[in-house]
Amino acid sequence: MRVIVTGGAGFIGSHLAGALVERGAEVVIVDDLSTGSLLNLEALIGHPAVTFLEGSVLDEALVDAVVAGADVVIHLAAAVGVKLVMERPLDSFVRNVRGTEVIIEAAERHGVKVMVASTSEVYGKNKSGVFDEGADFVYGPTTVTRWTYALSKATDEVLAHYHYLERGLPTVVLRFFNTVGPRQSPDFGMVLPRFARQAIAGEPLTVYGDGRQSRCFCHVEDTVAAIVALMDEPGAVGGIFNVGNTEEIAIIDAARTIIEKTGSPSAIELVPYLDAYGPGFEDIPRRAPDISAIHAMTGWLPTRNVDEILDAVIADVTAESVV
Numbered sequence: 001m002r003v004i005v006t007g008g009a010g011f012i013g014s015h016l017a018g019a020l021v022e023r024g025a026e027v028v029i030v031d032d033l034s035t036g037s038l039l040n041l042e043a044l045i046g047h048p049a050v051t052f053l054e055g056s057v058l059d060e061a062l063v064d065a066v067v068a069g070a071d072v073v074i075h076l077a078a079a080v081g082v083k084l085v086m087e088r089p090l091d092s093f094v095r096n097v098r099g100t101e102v103i104i105e106a107a108e109r110h111g112v113k114v115m116v117a118s119t120s121e122v123y124g125k126n127k128s129g130v131f132d133e134g135a136d137f138v139y140g141p142t143t144v145t146r147w148t149y150a151l152s153k154a155t156d157e158v159l160a161h162y163h164y165l166e167r168g169l170p171t172v173v174l175r176f177f178n179t180v181g182p183r184q185s186p187d188f189g190m191v192l193p194r195f196a197r198q199a200i201a202g203e204p205l206t207v208y209g210d211g212r213q214s215r216c217f218c219h220v221e222d223t224v225a226a227i228v229a230l231m232d233e234p235g236a237v238g239g240i241f242n243v244g245n246t247e248e249i250a251i252i253d254a255a256r257t258i259i260e261k262t263g264s265p266s267a268i269e270l271v272p273y274l275d276a277y278g279p280g281f282e283d284i285p286r287r288a289p290d291i292s293a294i295h296a297m298t299g300w301l302p303t304r305n306v307d308e309i310l311d312a313v314i315a316d317v318t319a320e321s322v323v
C-alpha cells in the first residue's frame, strides 16, 4: 500500500508516517518544512519504505506526480496553531484552501482516496461545549482571524464533501480536537508544550484569561490510531469524524499540574486575552468532542488519560531542553 502523507514532517504527520511504515506501508511524505522539521523524521529518513519530498501542496505538478499511483492521500499539510494563524492570516488561508483544492483535484484525476484533516475550530463559538459532527458552526466577522481560519478549514471540508457527493471521490474528513504529545513544538502557541517549557525554565506559566476555559487533549498516538482505523474502514468513506479525547481539563488546572509534576518554582501569570492575542480575539470556553461516530464506525476510543498525556509532554520537553 502506498500512502502519501502531506505535512508528514509535522507533529501528527511524522507519528502517522512512522505508524504506517510499521504496518508495512510505503510512505511518501510531502512537506515544505514551513512548520514541520526533518528532526521529526530522524527515525524514518533513509528507511527503504519512506520517500521524503520537500515541496508545497500548492505545487500542482509535484502533487500530481506524487498522487498518481498512490492508494490513499492523507492530507495534513496546513497552517497550524492559533499563534501562527494570527500572525500570518492570508498565507494561512490560501495554504489551507488552495492546498486542499490542489490535493483533491489531483486525487480526482487519479481516482485516489483522500483523507482531509480538519479541526474542532470549525465549530467556532457554538456555546454547546460538546460537539457532535452535526453541530452548528457559529462564527464572528471575517475581520477576526480565528473565524477566517475556521472558514478555511470548513471550506476544505466542503471541497472534500462535494467531490464525494458529485464526483464519487472517496473522501474522509477528520476533525481533530486538541492533540498533544512528543514533538509538538511549543513555538506555535500550543498550550501544553508551552507550559512545560515555561515550568522547566522556571518562568511564569502564561495562563490566558482566567484559565477556567477547558480543553480535551488527545495523545498523538491515539490520534494516529484513529486515522489508521478510519483509513482501513471502507464504511468511513463520505463521512466526517471528530477525533479527540473526551476527558476535559481546565487550562489553569493543567498549569497547576505541570508545575507540580515538574517540581518547578514557577508561578502562574494570568494574561488578559487582549495582551495575548490582540483585539477581537475570542476564546472558546469549552470544547469537547462527541466521538460516538468514529467509535461506532471503527471501535476506536482514546486510551491515554490526561495524567499520562501531561507526563508525556513534560518528558518530551525535558528531553529537548537537555539536548
Ligand code: UDP
Pocket (backbone or CB within 6 Å): 082, 083, 178, 189, 190, 191, 192, 194, 195, 206, 207, 208, 209, 213, 215, 251, 283, 284
Ligand atoms: N493558552 C494559555 N496560555 C498559553 C497558550 C494557550 O492559557 O500560553 C490557552 C488558550 O487561550 C486556550 C487553550 O490554552 O484557551 C488552548 O490553546 P491552544 O492554542 O493550545 O489551542 P486552541 O484550543 O485554542 O486551538
